[in-house]
Amino acid sequence: MPSGRELAYDHLKDTVLSDPAMQGQFVNEQALADEIGVSRTPIREALLLLAAEDLVQLVPKRGAYIAPVSGREIRELFEIRGMIECYAARRTVELGVVPVAQMRAELAGQRDLTGEDQARAFIDCDHRFHSALVRAVGNDMLAKSYDALRARQIRAGIVALFRAAGRRKAVLVEHEAIVDALADADAEAAVAAINAHLAATQQVLLQG
Incomplete structure (x- = not known):
């Protein structure tokens, strides 16, 4: 059974990042946690992995930002x-x-x-x-x-x-x-x- 972090990572990568409406938006960690059914900790861990892949930008005091494709x-x-x-x-x-x-x-x-x-x-x-x-x-x-x-x-x-x-x-x-x-x-x-x-x-x- 996949871990909470794996569930969050897969959902973010396959669904959230590919949503045109999310380009130029910040990720709502709590809403995402509620949607997947996990706590915010796995969400944050998944966002760290995605940031390491340059798929999101972590902005201090703001959270994870999905930049439009340059x-x-x-x-x-x-x-x-x-x-x-x-x-x-x-x-x-x-x-x-x-x-x-x-x-x-x-x-x-x-x-x-x-x-x-x-x-x-x-x-x-x-x-x-x-x-x-x-x-x-x-x-x-x-x-x-x-x-x-x-x-x-x-x-x-x-x-x-x-x-x-x-x-x-x-x-x-x-x-x-x-x-x-x-x-x-x-x-x-x-x-x-x-x-x-x-x-x-x-x-x-x-x-x-």
Whole structure:
């Protein structure tokens, strides 16, 4: 059974940090403790862990602040994602281990998530779509490095959906281009599609 700190950490990382309404806000420790069903101590312990990951800022006498995603953070996130995902595309094609079926299944799941209240589920599918490609390489250290980006990736993805009308449909088209190229074992076309997809999302985020 997970500890109170683990419950608080997971809830903060997977739910609170990815909520666009929480960007630029302070965390209400008591409300969060009541919601999860723990005391404030595990909440504070979880916030210390998140601060060590630079996901929240601890402000003396004010508490934990969720800063809006900065332009630098966006650029660095997408630069790292591009490096990892493009390598994964080339490597899985080279090895003949492209997870086409799994990626198509995640894409199909995304197509069913059209409601405004389903943005989080849509981006969860988005992460699994890309993560499936990275995991297929078979390099555990690479997969763990990519998974470490998950909270930031989900946070950025949800913000992008709310900032640009039609972004959800565009993501589906971009994902289709990626998986089609991979299915054809065309690594360079897949790399181009991945770069175009990441660039489009980054542009939405940087435009604000």
